[in-house]
Amino acid sequence: MSIAEAGEFGLIARVVARLENGPTTLLGPGDDAAIVAAPDGRIVASTDVLVEGRHFRRDWSGGADVGHRAAAANLADIAAMGAVPTALLVGLCAPTDLELAWAEDLADGLAAEAALVGAAVVGGDTSASPTLTIAVTALGDLGGRKPVLRSGAQPGDVIALAGRIGYAAAGYTVLSRGFRTPKALVEAYRRPVVPYEAGPAAATAGATAMIDVSDGLLQDLGHIATASIVGVDVHTDAFEVSDQMRDAATALGVDPLQWILAGGDDHALVATFPPEVALPDGWRPIGRVHETRGVTVDRKPWSGPVGWDHFR
Amino acid sequence: MSIAEAGEFGLIARVVARLENGPTTLLGPGDDAAIVAAPDGRIVASTDVLVEGRHFRRDWSGGADVGHRAAAANLADIAAMGAVPTALLVGLCAPTDLELAWAEDLADGLAAEAALVGAAVVGGDTSASPTLTIAVTALGDLGGRKPVLRSGAQPGDVIALAGRIGYAAAGYTVLSRGFRTPKALVEAYRRPVVPYEAGPAAATAGATAMIDVSDGLLQDLGHIATASIVGVDVHTDAFEVSDQMRDAATALGVDPLQWILAGGDDHALVATFPPEVALPDGWRPIGRVHETRGVTVDRKPWSGPVGWDHFR
Numbered sequence: 001m002s003i004a005e006a007g008e009f010g011l012i013a014r015v016v017a018r019l020e021n022g023p024t025t026l027l028g029p030g031d032d033a034a035i036v037a038a039p040d041g042r043i044v045a046s047t048d049v050l051v052e053g054r055h056f057r058r059d060w061s062g063g064a065d066v067g068h069r070a071a072a073a074n075l076a077d078i079a080a081m082g083a084v085p086t087a088l089l090v091g092l093c094a095p096t097d098l099e100l101a102w103a104e105d106l107a108d109g110l111a112a113e114a115a116l117v118g119a120a121v122v123g124g125d126t127s128a129s130p131t132l133t134i135a136v137t138a139l140g141d142l143g144g145r146k147p148v149l150r151s152g153a154q155p156g157d158v159i160a161l162a163g164r165i166g167y168a169a170a171g172y173t174v175l176s177r178g179f180r181t182p183k184a185l186v187e188a189y190r191r192p193v194v195p196y197e198a199g200p201a202a203a204t205a206g207a208t209a210m211i212d213v214s215d216g217l218l219q220d221l222g223h224i225a226t227a228s229i230v231g232v233d234v235h236t237d238a239f240e241v242s243d244q245m246r247d248a249a250t251a252l253g254v255d256p257l258q259w260i261l262a263g264g265d266d267h268a269l270v271a272t273f274p275p276e277v278a279l280p281d282g283w284r285p286i287g288r289v290h291e292t293r294g295v296t297v298d299r300k301p302w303s304g305p306v307g308w309d310h311f312r
Numbered sequence: 313m314s315i316a317e318a319g320e321f322g323l324i325a326r327v328v329a330r331l332e333n334g335p336t337t338l339l340g341p342g343d344d345a346a347i348v349a350a351p352d353g354r355i356v357a358s359t360d361v362l363v364e365g366r367h368f369r370r371d372w373s374g375g376a377d378v379g380h381r382a383a384a385a386n387l388a389d390i391a392a393m394g395a396v397p398t399a400l401l402v403g404l405c406a407p408t409d410l411e412l413a414w415a416e417d418l419a420d421g422l423a424a425e426a427a428l429v430g431a432a433v434v435g436g437d438t439s440a441s442p443t444l445t446i447a448v449t450a451l452g453d454l455g456g457r458k459p460v461l462r463s464g465a466q467p468g469d470v471i472a473l474a475g476r477i478g479y480a481a482a483g484y485t486v487l488s489r490g491f492r493t494p495k496a497l498v499e500a501y502r503r504p505v506v507p508y509e510a511g512p513a514a515a516t517a518g519a520t521a522m523i524d525v526s527d528g529l530l531q532d533l534g535h536i537a538t539a540s541i542v543g544v545d546v547h548t549d550a551f552e553v554s555d556q557m558r559d560a561a562t563a564l565g566v567d568p569l570q571w572i573l574a575g576g577d578d579h580a581l582v583a584t585f586p587p588e589v590a591l592p593d594g595w596r597p598i599g600r601v602h603e604t605r606g607v608t609v610d611r612k613p614w615s616g617p618v619g620w621d622h623f624r
Contacts, residue, residue: 026354030539031461032392032524033358033452038350042338045434046345047449049403051441080344091361091403091447122357125447129363135403135437135447137359140345149343212344227342 003103004096004128011126014100015107022120024086024141034122036087036139044140044147046077052132060175063102065190067109069265070136072192073214075117076267078140079196080212082148082203085119087139093129106134117196145203148271153209153228157272159287160279161238162198164188165217166256169263170245173252182244194267201280202271210271216262218302221270221287222295228272231290234261234297238286255304261297262305315415316408316440323438326412327419334432336398336453346434348399348451356452356459358389364444372487375414377502379421381577382448384504385526387429388579390452391508392524394460394515397431399451405441418446429508457515460583465521465540469584471599472591473550474510476500477529478568481575482557485564494556506579513592514583522583528574530614533582533599534607540584543602546573546609550598567616573609574617 003011016029027035036043048070050056056066071088078085090110092103111121119138171189180186194212202210209224221232241249241256249256272289273279295302315323328341339347348355360382362368368378383400390397402422404415423433431450483501492498506524514522521536533544553561553568561568584601585591607614 027459027461031463032389032522033356033395033450035393035454035459036355036357038353038355041350041353043348043350043355043451044345045348045399045401045449045451047401047403047435047447048437049405049439049445049447051405051439054439054441077344081347083345087357089357089359089449091359093361093363093443093445093447123359125360127361127363127366129366129443129445131405131441131443131445133361133405133441133443133445133447135359135361135405135445137357137401137449138345139355139357139451142347147339147347149339151343210344 001100002097003094003100006100008126011100011103014104018104018107019111019121023118025120025122029123036122038141040142040144042142044078044081044083044142045137046074047135047137048073050134061190063105064109067106068113068191070134071110071113072194072267074136074138075113075119075196076194076212078138079199080210080269082145082200083140083142084200085117085138085140087119087122088114089137090121090124091135092124092126093133095130095132096128098132145200148203148207148210150209150211150224150227153224153230153272153289155230155289155291156275157208157289158275158285159232159270159272159289160283161268161270161286162282163195163266163268164193165213165266165268166245166260166263168192168265169259170248172265173254174248177252182248184244185248189265192265192267195269195282198269198282202283205273205280206277207271207273210269213264213266213268213270215264217270218261218295224272225293225295231292231294232287233290233299234287236298258304313412314409315406315412318412320438323412323415326416330416330419331423331433335430337432337434341435348434350453352454352456354454356390356393356395356454357449358386359447359449360385362446373502375417376421379418380425380503382446383422383425384506384579386448386450387425387431387508388506388524390450391511392522392581394457394512395452395454396512397429397450397452399431399434400426401449402433402436403447404436404438405443405445407442407444408440410444457512460515460519460522462521462523462536462539465536465542465584465601467542467601467603468587469520469601470587470597471544471582471584471601472595473580473582473598474594475507475578475580476505477525477578477580478557478572478575480504480577481571482560484577485566486560489564494560496556497560501577504577504579507581507594510581510594514595517585517592518589519583519585522581525576525578525580525582527576529582530573530607536584537605537607543604543606544599545602545611546599548610570616
């Protein structure tokens with residue numbers, strides 16, 4: 001059955017039936033708006049849009065995969081502020097011939113990813129559109145913590161990373177060359193594994209700046225460098241290239257360092273910490289903050305790509 | 313200049329430069345997420361998507377008009393819960409040849425409509441897309457009020473309306489027949505005039521159920537009837553058909569009552585109040601809640617259209 005056959009209210013009813021409230025959901029889907037607990041008295045909020053052909057392909061990812069990834073991209077933004085996600089709102093624009101089952105899988109993926117952090121899908125909207133588009137807004141609670149902005153890095157700070165990096169970009173390259181294996185890389189692209197807890201932990205430990213790596217490590221570190229008016233240097237010997245990644249890189253004729261330094265989509269977290277701070281669990285050092293502005297790799301300029309521009 | 317020429321970060325910089333923080337904006341655009349004050353400890357949140365060709369046409373509405381309407385549709389949902397809007401987040405998916413000036417006008421319209429209620433655009437995301445799509449999420453604060461759901465209407469309650477109704481639908485018909493006047497009707501479609509303050513006022517006065525009329529009065533009242541397990545009867549003699557609307561209806565061969573009862577887009581608020589409650593300023597009675605389920609007009613079934621289905 002297509003979503004046009006189900007009708008707008010049929011689609012909504014079928015999707016909502018698959019959702020469960022979370023611990024902070026005071027009013028879930030079905031009214032003019034949702035109500036979510038905000039015990040901190042401040043709400044952290046972020047929106048991401050995913051467009052078919054740009055951010056996902058239905059022949060590469062199932063509905064549940066896209067749901068996991070759409071949720072992860074947003075929940076990582078909340079974690080990167082030092083907050084704990086509480087809720088997702090989802091706008092779905094879809095061709096009328098979209099299979100209802102695909103939309104249901106999408107909802108399942110969104111809900112399952114949100115549930116990993118105790119959040120829930122609390123509301124949304126749907127419309128027909130020639131272009132399959134998913135707009136996700138995530139809300140989160142700071143739990144009394146000071147938010148970690150991009151602008152607080154200080155010369156001398158240690159740059160640290162939490163989570164996998166380069167795996168999703170490797171999976172993307174694999175898929176874009178027409179392959180479906182190695183499965184671990186392809187799955188890393190389809191469903192990023194985000195270190196959500198590392199965000200609030202970094203805030204508690206005293207991180208001075210933080211960002212989620214969505215567009216590419218060097219590009220996203222560049223945002224910290226610009227906002228903090230500092231320079232950042234990444235040490236390539238900090239990155240372990242797994243055998244699987246190295247083998248795939250060799251087979252595809254790619255420098256695996258490019259996946260690590262310029263690949264997006266893993267939604268790792270990168271943060272800066274004062275040198276005296278003991279890094280919390282899950283964080284490992286990958287570089288240093290300097291006074292000289294700009295982004296360098298092993299103290300040298302990087303001539304390769306740094307990340308994505310979604311309009312080029 | 314097109315948005316592709318500006319680039320993703322150029323577009324974002326140009327748009328963000330036009331935005332101002334509101335009184336509840338703790339951190340505006342530019343980081344991984346925004347931070348908004350939520351003094352009530354509960355956040356009200358709603359998402360709407362607008363797709364070109366379905367919800368707006370660029371030959372009918374300018375960028376600022378679309379911004380006003382996109383914001384109004386969401387802010388009205390917040391008001392319909394009895395809350396005061398605090399923030400908007402905006403996802404913009406646009407063809408790469410979209411004029412940067414159109415996107416700037418859109419941002420101006422969104423910001424100006426939000427400013428009417430003391431809210432601000434605090435964040436967003438952009439992507440290229442073949443289909444111009446705007447996803448707006450609105451946040452709001454209940455200020456200690458009990459939220460007004462769709463499910464609380466009781467037999468004997470008075471149905472009351474706040475705001476204009478039928479004007480936007482009349483403007484839509486005018487535009488769809490290729491006309492550009494009467495200007496008052498066309499402008500009502502382009503920029504709805506929403507009675508935002510009437511929402512919290514109704515909550516304070518003791519409204520038992522409330523909804524914003526986005527799809528059509530009878531259809532939206534039907535949502536209250538279903539959720540409250542009651543019947544609603546609308547009294548047509550409660551509606552004044554302005555001379556302008558009557559003249560346009562005659563010229564176009566339309567029953568103006570159809571615009572009033574089944575037209576969406578005005579974002580009026582409709583609520584139910586216990587009969588002993590004095591209606592707050594801006595509210596006028598238009599019907600009664602009954603035990604017999606369903607939606608009737610002057611105690612008779614309505615055979616005309618009731619509203620929109622966004623997939624048909």
